[in-house]
Amino acid sequence: MAKNRNTEQKIFDAATELFLEKGVDRTSVRDIANKAGINLALMNYYFRSKENLFDTIFSSLVKKNSEDLIRILNSDLELYDKIRQYVHVYIDMLSDNPLLVSFVMAILHRSRERITEMKAITSLYSTEAFTKQIIEEGKKGSIRRTDPTQLFVDMLSLIAFPFAIKTLIRDKNSFSEEEFQAFIEERKRRVPKMLIDSMRPCS
Amino acid sequence: MAKNRNTEQKIFDAATELFLEKGVDRTSVRDIANKAGINLALMNYYFRSKENLFDTIFSSLVKKNSEDLIRILNSDLELYDKIRQYVHVYIDMLSDNPLLVSFVMAILHRSRERITEMKAITSLYSTEAFTKQIIEEGKKGSIRRTDPTQLFVDMLSLIAFPFAIKTLIRDKNSFSEEEFQAFIEERKRRVPKMLIDSMRPCS
DNA sequence: AAAATGTTTTAAACTTTGTTTAAAACAATA
DNA sequence: TATTGTTTTAAACAAAGTTTAAAACATTTT
Secondary structure, eight states: OHHHHHHHHHHHHHHHHHHHHHOSTTOOHHHHHHHHTSOTTHHHHHSSSHHHHHHHHHHHHHHHHHHHHHHHHHSOOOHHHHHHHHHHHHHHHHHHOHHHHHHHHHHHTSOHHHHHHOHHHHTTSOOHHHHHHHHHHHHHTSSOOOOHHHHHHHHHHHHHHHHHTHHHHHHHHTOOHHHHHHHHHHHHHHHHHHHHHHHOSOO | OHHHHHHHHHHHHHHHHHHHHHOSTTOOHHHHHHHHTSOTTHHHHHSSSHHHHHHHHHHHHHHHHHHHHHHHHHSOOOHHHHHHHHHHHHHHHHHHOHHHHHHHHHHHTSOHHHHHHOHHHHTTSOOHHHHHHHHHHHHHTSSOOOOHHHHHHHHHHHHHHHHHTHHHHHHHHTOOHHHHHHHHHHHHHHHHHHHHHHHOSOO
């Protein structure tokens, strides 16, 4: 029972590190076994398959990170503040977890069926409460009438996509890692402003 | 010399079709050989590797589609019109070419090094002329002073990301294919408006 | 036209994946 | 101590991309 957890954890840790370093597809089960210092077959013994190991790692990572995001969306913060906080926390989260971005890319690039099977990825999306709030405030007139889906897709796009094309951005602008971080930092102000401006009434 | 082009083309066509249908990773070279009705080894004879076949198909697809985009960016259209047209054409292009979206996803999800090697993907990004225009008009005061990189990343994000998370959007909103198309159609108005609003002077 | 050369195609093997298996080693229990 | 259950191992398997060496075909040279 002691060795048990130990081996499982060693596989989990080694895989996590390698997935981050070389990407999921370019990491072989033999690589993982080597790095973890365990027998090849143990990967299938503890996790049924490589795919399942990936899912496990991804889910744990998302769960750990998405709780804050959900909490913000479901809080009773004033709408504009909510958006500012959400963008801020989401961007920080992606900054701190390059693994998360690369995993989401790996998943999006997988078959359509598998995506919806993953309950984990869903918690990176919107919530009922937030949708309601957008509609309510639209009716009240405190914001423009806004399609919640459109708004949320705008948010997600502006937050996440820059990380997906990080290499392209760095390359095209000759950004150092620090300059890219500064670029992202600037977006924590820019993105909420843009979103909020787009829903201000009258105009 | 006749059979030559023929076989190469057969491989190219079969691969394109299968890549679109099942995704790059889930298509084996043997699948391609079967569909094309040729010997397994011919894939490596004409295209050095599966990876290289993929690059070839992707590049040809991008070249065919990116020309219009570049032309718009480099035209002497008035800035707001330019943005409207660019968004419009780009969204239509991605709508009409699901293969393109899935390919870009596949590439983004590949190793960092390979991305910048692909000159093709670069032509889906901004141009010198457009950058200059943003800076000039900022100085003139006809638009707010805007970081061209930030603006362009905003554009690209709002245009492309929704296609990347299409499955998620459809699933979460129970959209049919037609409803998703309508959702995208709406973005051809929404996205330019948002971008332009964010750069209008005074405010 | 025949021989020589170059190009295209083939069948078979090779390497590296993920995965399975059957036995061995170990631990816990009766 | 013998039995049972769990963990680990070495070896093999199937499917993938790739390479090879020879055969088939086409072209050029003499």
